[in-house]
């Protein structure tokens with residue numbers, strides 16, 4: 001395994017670091033001030049997007065970029081340290097057209113869009129002219145098992161008619177959100193077919209314009225009492241009609257397509273998490289050096305040193321796991337990295353709450369206020385333990401893989417017994 005990044009990546013790290021320092025960080029207070037009012041800081045972000053694009057810091061996440069598409073083509077391994085830098089200011093990914101859920105949606109359309117879909121949706125997404133959301137989870141079914149999804153996508157002549165309710169749909173209240181990629185059932189009869197029916201072959205994905213008649217953004221659901229300005233929204237689809245040409249791939253492929261979409265997107269979240277944990281560790285150390293109790297700097301108390309040391313080695317372990325997943329995706333494709341991606345998604349989400357929790361403790365009560373980014377980072381870490389699948393689903397993937405390997409080699413351990 002070789003985790004050395006390319007020369008281009010080295011240059012990009014320097015350029016991105018410079019851009020963050022001179023353009024993004026100075027805008028952070030203003031972004032937070034506007035977001036606090038519930039509005040999206042669109043003018044600020046659009047200005048930074050133009051600048052970032054001029055400096056070729058654009059669409060860095062898509063290894064398959066074509067010659068005629070805007071952006072810098074980097075491998076997943078090369079993208080990892082860049083996502084880590086962006087992670088330190090969570091809203092900044094949009095400035096470089098690298099934010100979720102667009103990255104996953106772009107990846108999906110890049111692989112499976114028809115020429116017409118590519119023209120209408122993929123190119124404007126790559127240009128950063130529009131944003132999008134991915135609507136899978138539903139309030140009425142356990143959505144960690146996507147085969148439960150019940151929204152109906154019924155064929156009616158040259159159209160599909162969509163009916164259902166979705167929630168936690170990230171990005172749906174962003175002022176530029178124009179597209180929802182919606183997962184639902186196209187084969188209702190087979191879905192009710194009981195035993196023998198393939199539960200993974202009844203769902204499909206359709207492209208629904210956000211201004212389609214019958215589509216309503218019901219509310220922006222607060223996450224742990226925090227309202228994100230881009231939204232994690234509840235959506236209602238009431239007899240929403242879209243042309244059959246809005247189907248992605250073929251009927252019944254929705255489950256497989258959704259899986260293909262989640263692989264790289266999950267790793268991007270984890271890369272940003274590493275950056276956020278590094279930031280929490282930096283803050284923790286600075287506070288530990290500068291604040292004194294009982295005649296010593298906080299950093300001289302043994303328990304604080306333990307927290308710092310544990311955080312350091314846990315972040316380094318997680319980074320290696322992220323890099324291995326990225327390296328595998330580059331060398332053998334997304335499918336081959338499936339178990340590694342599950343492992344890193346599990347590790348990164350838990351790491352974030354653990355490291356940030358220690359940093360909050362070192363900060364005292366201030367750690368719970370908006371005067372540091374820690375409370376936000378903890379909240380996001382907690383949310384990560386659900387988004388893109390809860391911990392338990394990823395544990396299941398890793399465990400089943402191990403058991404399958406053991407089944408293959410059953411009996412091999414006999415030599416270790418007397």
Ligand SMILES: Cc1cc2nc3c(=O)[nH]c(=O)nc-3n(C[C@H](O)[C@H](O)[C@H](O)COP(=O)(O)OP(=O)(O)OC[C@H]3O[C@@H](n4cnc5c(N)ncnc54)[C@H](O)[C@@H]3O)c2cc1C
Pocket residue numbers: 101133134135136137138141142143144145167168169170171223232383384386387388389390392393396
């Ligand atoms: C901030 C945020 C953003 C999100 N963004 C999106 C989005 O953009 N689009 C979208 O479609 N969804 C989104 N989601 C929803 C997310 O994908 C779901 O919450 C997640 O898949 C879990 O589904 P659920 O909430 O229905 O939990 P359920 O499926 O009801 O599961 C409940 C609990 O059951 C347990 N469980 C489940 N399976 C197993 C198992 N095999 N073994 C043991 N225990 C198990 C887990 O502890 C789990 O937490 C987002 C969620 C959050 C918090």
